[in-house]
Amino acid sequence: xxxxxxxxxxxxxxxxxxxxxxxxxxxxxxxxxxxxxxxxxxxxxxxxxxxxxxxxxxxxxxxxxxxxxxxxxxxxxxxx
Amino acid sequence: xxxxxxxxxxxxxxxxxxxxxxxxxxxxxxxxxxxxxxxxxxxxxxxxxxxxxxxxxxxxxxxxxxxxxxxxxxxxxxxxxxxxxxxxxxxxxxxxxxxxxxxxxxxxxxxxxxxxxxxxxxxxxxxxxxxxxxxxxxxxxxxxxxxxxxxxxxxxxxxxxxxxxxxxxxxxxxxxxxxxxxxxxxxxxxxxxxxxxxxxxxxxxxxxxxxxxxxxxxxxxxxxxxxxxxxxxxxxxxxxxxxxxxxxxxxxxxxxxxxxxxxxxxxxxxxxxxxxxxxxxxxxxxxxxxxxxxxxxxxxxxxxxxxxxxxxxxxxxxxxxxxxxxxxxxxxxxxxxxxx
Numbered sequence: 196x197x198x199x200x201x202x203x204x205x206x207x208x209x210x211x212x213x214x215x216x217x218x219x220x221x222x223x224x225x226x227x228x229x230x231x232x233x234x235x236x237x238x239x240x241x242x243x244x245x246x247x248x249x250x251x252x253x254x255x256x257x258x259x260x261x262x263x264x265x266x267x268x269x270x271x272x273x274x275x
Numbered sequence: 276x277x278x279x280x281x282x283x284x285x286x287x288x289x290x291x292x293x294x295x296x297x298x299x300x301x302x303x304x305x306x307x308x309x310x311x312x313x314x315x316x317x318x319x320x321x322x323x324x325x326x327x328x329x330x331x332x333x334x335x336x337x338x339x340x341x342x343x344x345x346x347x348x349x350x351x352x353x354x355x356x357x358x359x360x361x362x363x364x365x366x367x368x369x370x371x372x373x374x375x376x377x378x379x380x381x382x383x384x385x386x387x388x389x390x391x392x393x394x395x396x397x398x399x400x401x402x403x404x405x406x407x408x409x410x411x412x413x414x415x416x417x418x419x420x421x422x423x424x425x426x427x428x429x430x431x432x433x434x435x436x437x438x439x440x441x442x443x444x445x446x447x448x449x450x451x452x453x454x455x456x457x458x459x460x461x462x463x464x465x466x467x468x469x470x471x472x473x474x475x476x477x478x479x480x481x482x483x484x485x486x487x488x489x490x491x492x493x494x495x496x497x498x499x500x501x502x503x504x505x506x507x508x509x510x511x512x513x514x515x516x517x518x519x520x521x522x523x524x525x526x527x528x529x530x531x532x533x534x535x536x537x538x539x540x541x542x543x544x545x546x547x548x549x550x551x552x553x554x555x556x557x558x559x560x561x562x563x564x565x566x567x568x569x570x571x572x573x574x575x576x577x578x579x580x581x582x583x584x585x586x587x588x589x590x591x592x593x594x595x596x597x598x599x600x601x602x603x604x605x606x607x608x609x610x611x612x613x614x615x
Contacts, residue, residue: 203514205591215514216513217515218497218499218510218513219497220499271543272543273541
């Protein structure tokens with residue numbers, strides 16, 4: 196279900212995101228762009244967090260928090 | 276076909292007439308377009324690049340006889356084959372007298388009086404129960420006394436104060452509610468509806484019912500920005516299966532005949548129906564521009580032609596209104612001002 200909804204989200208290189216089910220638009224920061232891209236590829240939450248650690252040079256705890264916060268935002272916006 | 280269209284008020288509170296005409300013109304669905312205008316100031320009156328001739332009509336409050344007399348004149352002089360009425364206040368007259376219009380040689384494609392009543396703001400809650408859709412808690416009041424009684428028992432603010440046909444304001448206390456009650460009631464009459472705000476995102480759908488329970492096309496949108504009157508300024512097409520499913524249940528249950536607009540609120544949990552407008556919305560050209568020309572299909576239904584019921588359109592198409600000016604001679608205005 197989550198994967199279906201994520202696949203529906205249209206994004207571009209500037210971090211613009213459009214939800215065709217609700218018409219809502221979002222501006223994603225760099226971290227959120229990576230998280231969304233990787234979730235759309237079917238990666239798990241843990242795998243996405245690991246990619247953030249290597250990609251942004253942040254701690255594992257910080258990466259986990261960022262990923263969880265993004266998933267929470269998806270829920271709040273009726274996507275997850 | 277020679278077609279009469281009302282709702283020439285392409286103003287800051289826009290009527291659907293000009294977008295309907297524009298849709299018909301683009302489809303080359305009408306050979307001659309007559310504008311039926313209630314006000315000499317209506318911008319549509321001056322759009323001779325879209326509208327071949329304009330008649331000034333008596334206000335619906337003058338009653339059917341006056342309107343019928345004016346329509347008979349339009350028929351005699353411009354030989355129209357059909358009318359698409361686009362305004363809420365005139366619809367009851369057209370619906371009640373569609374047989375007389377048919378005898379005059381003027382086709383319409385309208386719901387019956389019973390169908391029309393089913394979606395009225397006063398009865399919408401019953402319809403919502405029948406088609407299994409959530410409806411916000413709503414109370415009907417017919418006087419300020421009743422409004423005050425409601426406030427004493429409920430005291431739950433804010434609340435939307437809504438007119439029977441038009442206007443909706445949010446009120447945060449009794450004084451504001453009384454003020455809006457008076458304003459709306461003096462313009463549009465009673466009852467007034469008090470409706471609890473529903474949290475969520477507003478989504479809208481324009482559709483066309485074939486009168487036999489089928490849906491002859493629909494387009495769903497989200498309004499991205501609105502004017503201070505709540506009218507769409509920018510919007511985007513969306514794909515909303517639950518909204519389309521609701522439209523299908525609505526036309527199936529009511530056997531709706533003609534155009535309609537569903538106004539809904541989508542929350543993460545559910546979709547709620549706020550209002551059903553029994554006509555094209557003023558944003559109907561948006562649907563035309565993404566490939567679903569519902570005014571054209573309406574004329575096809577009137578002529579018993581096969582109608583495409585396709586509702587496939589691209590999502591993510593962006594709609595933006597803009598302002599524009601025309602300059603003509605004051606004699607044009609005098610002509611309309613003195614023609615009723």
